[in-house]
Amino acid sequence: MPNQPFPPGEATGGAGSPGPLAAKLGRLPRSPGVYLFKDARGRTIYAGKAAVLAARVRGYFTRDGDGRVNLPFLMRHVADVETIVTATEKDALVLENEVIKKEKPRYNVLLKDDKHFAVIRVSVKHRFPRVSVERAFRRDGGLYFGPFTSAGAMRETLKTLGQVFPLRRCTDYELAHRERPCLYWDIGCCAAPCVGRIGEAEYRAHVEGFVATLQGKDEALPTRLRDEMEAAARDLRFEDAARRRDQLRALETVTAQHRPVAPGMEDFDAFGAHRVRTHAEFSVAQVRAGKIAWVDSYTVKSELPDDDLLASVVARYYDRRDFVPRAVLLPRDLPGAEVIAAWLAERRGGPVDLAVPQRGEKRRVLEMAEENARENYRVKIDAEQRNRALLEALRDALSLVNLPARIECVDNSNIQGTSPVAAVVAFTNGVPDKARYRKYRVKSVAGADDFATME
Numbered sequence: 001m002p003n004q005p006f007p008p009g010e011a012t013g014g015a016g017s018p019g020p021l022a023a024k025l026g027r028l029p030r031s032p033g034v035y036l037f038k039d040a041r042g043r044t045i046y047a048g049k050a051a052v053l054a055a056r057v058r059g060y061f062t063r064d065g066d067g068r069v070n071l072p073f074l075m076r077h078v079a080d081v082e083t084i085v086t087a088t089e090k091d092a093l094v095l096e097n098e099v100i101k102k103e104k105p106r107y108n109v110l111l112k113d114d115k116h117f118a119v120i121r122v123s124v125k126h127r128f129p130r131v132s133v134e135r136a137f138r139r140d141g142g143l144y145f146g147p148f149t150s151a152g153a154m155r156e157t158l159k160t161l162g163q164v165f166p167l168r169r170c171t172d173y174e175l176a177h178r179e180r181p182c183l184y185w186d187i188g189c190c191a192a193p194c195v196g197r198i199g200e201a202e203y204r205a206h207v208e209g210f211v212a213t214l215q216g217k218d219e220a221l222p223t224r225l226r227d228e229m230e231a232a233a234r235d236l237r238f239e240d241a242a243r244r245r246d247q248l249r250a251l252e253t254v255t256a257q258h259r260p261v262a263p264g265m266e267d268f269d270a271f272g273a274h275r276v277r278t279h280a281e282f283s284v285a286q287v288r289a290g291k292i293a294w295v296d297s298y299t300v301k302s303e304l305p306d307d308d309l310l311a312s313v314v315a316r317y318y319d320r321r322d323f324v325p326r327a328v329l330l331p332r333d334l335p336g337a338e339v340i341a342a343w344l345a346e347r348r349g350g351p352v353d354l355a356v357p358q359r360g361e362k363r364r365v366l367e368m369a370e371e372n373a374r375e376n377y378r379v380k381i382d383a384e385q386r387n388r389a390l391l392e393a394l395r396d397a398l399s400l401v402n403l404p405a406r407i408e409c410v411d412n413s414n415i416q417g418t419s420p421v422a423a424v425v426a427f428t429n430g431v432p433d434k435a436r437y438r439k440y441r442v443k444s445v446a447g448a449d450d451f452a453t454m455e
Contacts, residue, residue, distance in 0.1 A: 021080060025061060028054035033085040034095045036103075040079040044103040049092035051336075053083050073303050074107050089339045090346070097319045109312035111298050120145040120158065122167075122211060127200060128175065128193040129207045131158065131167045139322060145214045162189035164225075164247045165210040167203075170194065188243070215288050222248060268327035268362065272369025273310060274377050278303055281380075282313050283372035285365055286325075295369070297376050307334055314340060324348035329366045330356055387430030405429055408436070410454050417448040 033053045037046040037060075050056030060075060086092045100108050122143040123130045133155070134144070168175065168190050170182065175194045184190035191198040191206065209221055229244035272283040284296040296317075302309050311334050318324055324347050334340065337354045344352040357363040391403045398404075407427040414420040419441075426436035445452045 024081060025058055028057055028083060029085050030054045031085045032087070032089045032092050033083055034092050034099060036082045036084075036099065036105075037074065037078045037107075038080040038082065039077045042080070044099070044105045045077055046074055046105050046107040047096055047099045047103065049089065049096040051089045051092075053085070057081060057083070089336075090342050093315065093339055093343050097315055100316070101319070107303070109300055109302055109304065109309060109316060111300070111313065111316040120214070122207065124207065124211075126172070128168060128203055130172070130175075131169055131210070133158070143211060144322070159189075161210060161213060164221075165206040165213070166191040167206055167210055168193060266327060267325040268329055268365075269325050270329040270362070270366045270369040271310070271314065271331065272366065272371070272373040273306075273313075273331055274370065274373040275306065275309075276377065279377070280309060281373040281377040283369045283376060284317060285369040285372070287365060295372060297372065299376075299380065307332070310334060311336065311340060315343075318344060318347065324352060326350070327353045327355055327362075329362055329369075330354060331366065331370060332356060384429075391430050412450045412453045414448050414453075417446075420445050420448075420453050422453050 030052050032049075032051050034047060034049055035053055035057050036044045039045050048056070060071065060078075084095060086095055099105075100110070104110055119134050121132050121134045122145075123132070123141075124143045125141050162184075166184075166189055169184065170178070170190075174182075178194040181192040181195055181197065182190065185192040185197070191203060193200075193203055213221065225244050225248045229241050229248065232238070232241035232244060267286075267288050270285040270287065272285070274281045278301055280300045280302060282298045282300065284298075286295070298313065298317075300309065300313065302312075304312065310330065310332070314328065314330070314334075324344050326348075328344065333356055334354070341352050341354045344354075355362075357366055388403075391405075394400075395403050405428065409425050409427075410422055412420065412422045422440045422442060424436075424438040424440075426433045428436075442453050
């Protein structure tokens with residue numbers, strides 16, 4: 001039965017010959033824990049958690065399973081199963097996260113790791129805190145903001161805020177050994193604590209303003225800058241007035257996204273989802289102090305049913321985040337939500353509500369997140385269709401038999417016939433594939449011979 005889950009006997013060699021897997025299924029523990037399905041090569045292809053391992057795992061090997069449409073795809077490849085017993089179902093959830101991060105099973109949800117996204121770090125414990133760009137959250141005492149799915153947008157935010165809050169970006173070593181201000185001082189983006197141009201208290205005020213602005217909490221700052229601008233203009237200090245004017249405009253640019261959506265409410269995240277077959281888009285709206293602070297977007301290709309997929313995304317999302325809000329809004333109730341809520345509460349150090357709002361401001365934020373997910377799907381589908389149309393046009397223009405799914409472009413250079421080098425850029429399905437970009441120093445070609453260099 002190639003399109004149905006298998007009974008244990010059939011899965012391991014045919015009727016009447018139960019085999020080692022069937023024997024293992026008969027000895028499964030009736031405890032909470034994690035189960036790992038492995039293929040014939042011993043690779044983990046799926047990991048899951050269970051309140052009762054025996055009941056959960058055996059359910060996969062019945063003819064009708066539990067009704068999930070993804071089971072036939074999974075069970076065709078299962079050759080072995082391993083289990084790990086835990087004390088509680090919450091412990092199983094934590095262990096499941098660790099296994100998925102380490103093994104990266106084919107049939108589990110794998111969100112793009114945070115290290116691929118840019119984050120802003122503020123070393124708040126330092127005497128003169130530093131602002132830096134990182135590629136991962138770490139539990140190092142720093143204060144992190146993000147992740148920013150667009151590094152360009154994040155750097156533009158830093159550039160803009162640097163005009164208002166001139167915080168240092170140099171390393172601690174440079175801070176301790178510098179004898180004169182750097183270029184950032186000259187362009188007004190650093191207060192030069194390295195050479196004593198600003199006191200610790202004044203610098204700390206800049207740090208607090210920077211943090212409050214990124215959190216969307218500093219509502220008094222625009223008023224203060226406007227008052228200082230007008231006062232400088234009255235005193236004929238036009239350069240100071242112009243500087244405050246520029247700072248005010250920069251601040252308005254950054255804080256434009258922080259419109260009030262739920263004034264007076266606690267911090268919360270809202271998960272929006274849109275799914276078409278195996279393609280799912282998730283949008284997570286982060287609300288801090290009643291304002292939209294950021295919106296994360298994720299694309300997931302999975303055959304898991306909707307409830308399992310959403311539960312996996314929520315678990316993966318918070319697994320590497322230090323901050324967990326008081327409430328998490330979901331588009332639907334999840335089975336086993338109490339286990340996820342208990343795990344989040346442990347990470348937060350306080351209670352966490354998993355809620356499905358039906359009306360009010362929170363419902364509107366949830367609908368906004370769902371609309372973002374739908375729009376992200378539409379944009380990606382439109383881009384795929386445009387790319388396919390371009391590839392079809394290129395195929396016809398070059399009289400190719402198939403679509404040029406992989407395109408590699410080579411550029412060669414040399415110095416008057418010596419020291420030849422080459423660079424390769426690649427496109428996969430019409431999209432730049434930077435993992436395949438290469439640079440070469442060619443040592444086996446003499447003279448300016450581009451054809452030989454390419455070969």
